[in-house]
Amino acid sequence: MTTTEKIAQQVRKDIIWSIYHAKSGHPGGSLSCSDILTVLFHRVMSPNKSNKNRLSDDYFILSKGHATPALYAVAASKGLIRRADLKTLRAINSPLQGHPDVQHTPWVDVSTGSLGQGFSVAVGIAKGLQLKNSLKRVFTLLGDGELQEGQLWEGAMFAGHHKLSQLTAIVDYNKLQSDATNKQICNLEPLADKWRTFGWNVLAVDGHDHQQLLTTLMADTASTQPKVIIAHTVKGKGVDYMENMPLWHGSVTLSEQQYIDAMTSLGCSLAELEEYQNV
Amino acid sequence: MSKAPTLVGQQSDSLREAFGKVISECANSDPKVLVLDADVAGGTGAHHFRRQHEKRFIQCGIAEQNMIGVAAGLATVGFKPFVTTFATFMLRGLEQIRLSIAYSQKNVKLIASHPGLDVGPDGASAQCIEDIACMRALPGMTVLSPCDAWEVQAATKTLLNYPGPAYMRTGRSPCPNVFTQEPDFNIGKGRLLQDGNTVTLISCGVMTHRALAASKELAAQGVSVRVIHMPTIKPIDSVLIIQAANETSAIISCEDHNVIGGLGSAVAEVLAESPSVPLFRMGLNETIGRSGEPDELATFYGLDKESIKSKVFQVIEKVGK
Numbered sequence: 001m002t003t004t005e006k007i008a009q010q011v012r013k014d015i016i017w018s019i020y021h022a023k024s025g026h027p028g029g030s031l032s033c034s035d036i037l038t039v040l041f042h043r044v045m046s047p048n049k050s051n052k053n054r055l056s057d058d059y060f061i062l063s064k065g066h067a068t069p070a071l072y073a074v075a076a077s078k079g080l081i082r083r084a085d086l087k088t089l090r091a092i093n094s095p096l097q098g099h100p101d102v103q104h105t106p107w108v109d110v111s112t113g114s115l116g117q118g119f120s121v122a123v124g125i126a127k128g129l130q131l132k133n134s135l136k137r138v139f140t141l142l143g144d145g146e147l148q149e150g151q152l153w154e155g156a157m158f159a160g161h162h163k164l165s166q167l168t169a170i171v172d173y174n175k176l177q178s179d180a181t182n183k184q185i186c187n188l189e190p191l192a193d194k195w196r197t198f199g200w201n202v203l204a205v206d207g208h209d210h211q212q213l214l215t216t217l218m219a220d221t222a223s224t225q226p227k228v229i230i231a232h233t234v235k236g237k238g239v240d241y242m243e244n245m246p247l248w249h250g251s252v253t254l255s256e257q258q259y260i261d262a263m264t265s266l267g268c269s270l271a272e273l274e275e276y277q278n279v
Numbered sequence: 280m281s282k283a284p285t286l287v288g289q290q291s292d293s294l295r296e297a298f299g300k301v302i303s304e305c306a307n308s309d310p311k312v313l314v315l316d317a318d319v320a321g322g323t324g325a326h327h328f329r330r331q332h333e334k335r336f337i338q339c340g341i342a343e344q345n346m347i348g349v350a351a352g353l354a355t356v357g358f359k360p361f362v363t364t365f366a367t368f369m370l371r372g373l374e375q376i377r378l379s380i381a382y383s384q385k386n387v388k389l390i391a392s393h394p395g396l397d398v399g400p401d402g403a404s405a406q407c408i409e410d411i412a413c414m415r416a417l418p419g420m421t422v423l424s425p426c427d428a429w430e431v432q433a434a435t436k437t438l439l440n441y442p443g444p445a446y447m448r449t450g451r452s453p454c455p456n457v458f459t460q461e462p463d464f465n466i467g468k469g470r471l472l473q474d475g476n477t478v479t480l481i482s483c484g485v486m487t488h489r490a491l492a493a494s495k496e497l498a499a500q501g502v503s504v505r506v507i508h509m510p511t512i513k514p515i516d517s518v519l520i521i522q523a524a525n526e527t528s529a530i531i532s533c534e535d536h537n538v539i540g541g542l543g544s545a546v547a548e549v550l551a552e553s554p555s556v557p558l559f560r561m562g563l564n565e566t567i568g569r570s571g572e573p574d575e576l577a578t579f580y581g582l583d584k585e586s587i588k589s590k591v592f593q594v595i596e597k598v599g600k
Binding site: 059102103109110111112113114116117118121123125127128131132134151154155161 | 340342352
């Protein structure tokens with residue numbers, strides 16, 4: 001395993017651990033984006049040189065806000081928050097809200113949790129950077145079900161029209177949404193064509209292949225278009241009984257046995273499980 | 280070749296035009312000011328800004344939900360975005376206003392033209408009578424409804440240096456001036472425009488000049504009515520309301536809005552928690568508007584000067600002086 005692969009596996013364990021303690025949360029879509037977020041924050045985005053209270057000098061918006069356990073786990077892996085705090089996810093006095101929340105975690109740039117909204121904010125940040133002639137970049141992670149929101153395509157049209165080349169959207173394309181597959185609920189295909197006709201530069205990757213993710217996220221397309229990376233992923237990635245099952249979209253309570261099974265599936269040894277217990 | 284058509288409506292003295300002019304002027308000395316539009320700049324006053332500050336005018340197309348999110352993003356990187364559209368279309372992005380702006384505490388100003396019956400002939404679909412209620416319910420949202428061009432000018436300058444989210448109603452139709460020069464503007468402060476000792480009229484927006492005109496005619500008939508103009512509906516000036524409750528026998532609220540959730544409700548909330556007097560609410564009474572000229576509509580729906588005078592007499596008869 002490479003360094004980022006190891007971190008991503010840790011992120012997945014932390015996701016399960018935090019959702020288990022929270023007794024609610026969205027494991028499926030958090031696990032599917034763990035590799036994407038790990039590569040993004042550990043290899044692609046600028047370090048937080050100008051503000052140590054942020055994850056990066058670049059901007060990131062988690063538009064699929066329900067995957068916030070993944071964002072918190074990555075923030076812990078970057079040392080921005082204490083790993084022990086992950087255990088307080090969704091608790092009454094915890095800063096770690098059920099969806100990203102500016103008022104509790106000022107290091108997120110906008111509160112999300114209503115699909116489609118974070119994307120427009122990312123588009124606005126990109127427009128602002130363009131106006132300022134800033135070289136900073138903005139990344140946003142979208143769910144696939146989220147692409148059914150009309151606002152998303154309003155924003156896509158705007159970004160294409162305004163040639164917001166500093167904007168990269170990543171679609172966590174795990175093919176499942178809350179109730180069933182995208183195909184059963186409201187088909188998204190041909191997805192790449194849709195983005196292309198809205199004026200975007202479209203790339204596709206295996207969203208669990210770190211090398212591919214790195215190459216694609218770093219790719220200087222020398223284009224005036226915004227970039228979208230369609231990342232093919234597996235919902236529930238790494239936890240055998242959750243993979244490709246809409247049931248684990250959330251919000252779910254994990255029993256102790258389900259927690260142990262999930263952690264074991266992620267390669268957690270007994271000793272490691274004990275360590276988690278003692279945090 | 281035929282000449283280009285003339286746009287309907289005299290725009291010269293309207294609150295929307297006043298806003299467009301003052302924001303353009305303010306932007307000369309504040310490079311952070313941006314104006315966002317959803318293809319209605321000709322109707323919101325934003326055309327003045329577009330002409331003078333082309334590069335800082337962000338055309339978002341007819342897509343209000345995205346426009347509101349874009350504004351939140353622009354505020355995130357330090358700009359002062361002013362979102363402009365019709366009040367009705369602002370509501371199209373209500374949920375975006377809720378989460379991306381209010382909950383996220385973004386420095387975004389929402390400037391809504393075309394409120395209430397003041398819209399006139401476009402009819403009910405364009406006459407927004409629910410905006411104050413919706414915006415007032417959002418935590419952290421300041422809500423303004425100035426009464427004339429001078430006050431719009433003052434309020435806009437205040438908003439420029441106010442750091443949080445705010446919603447301001449302007450107006451479509453030419454509107455008589457209440458002030459003779461630019462007044463001071465303090466968010467949260469009402470204005471005693473006319474002292475009086477029988478009942479108190481509390482009004483906002485275009486209803487203020489009507490309330491004031493009614494009070495002058497009543498004074499000539501020997502009836503002394505107090506007039507409070509309430510340009511900030513949230514946070515409401517409870518001190519001025521309680522004082523009116525202590526010193527006059529009843530309060531009549533006047534607004535170009537549904538009687539549920541607007542100025543009348545805000546006044547009622549204050550009175551419900553203090554030593555109180557009867558409150559009578561004038562506004563759209565759970566009905567929607569229709570086409571017609573603004574003054575005709577005001578008469579039709581009982582919101583013109585004469586209706587206010589009649590209401591004052593009715594109230595005095597009911598509660599005494």
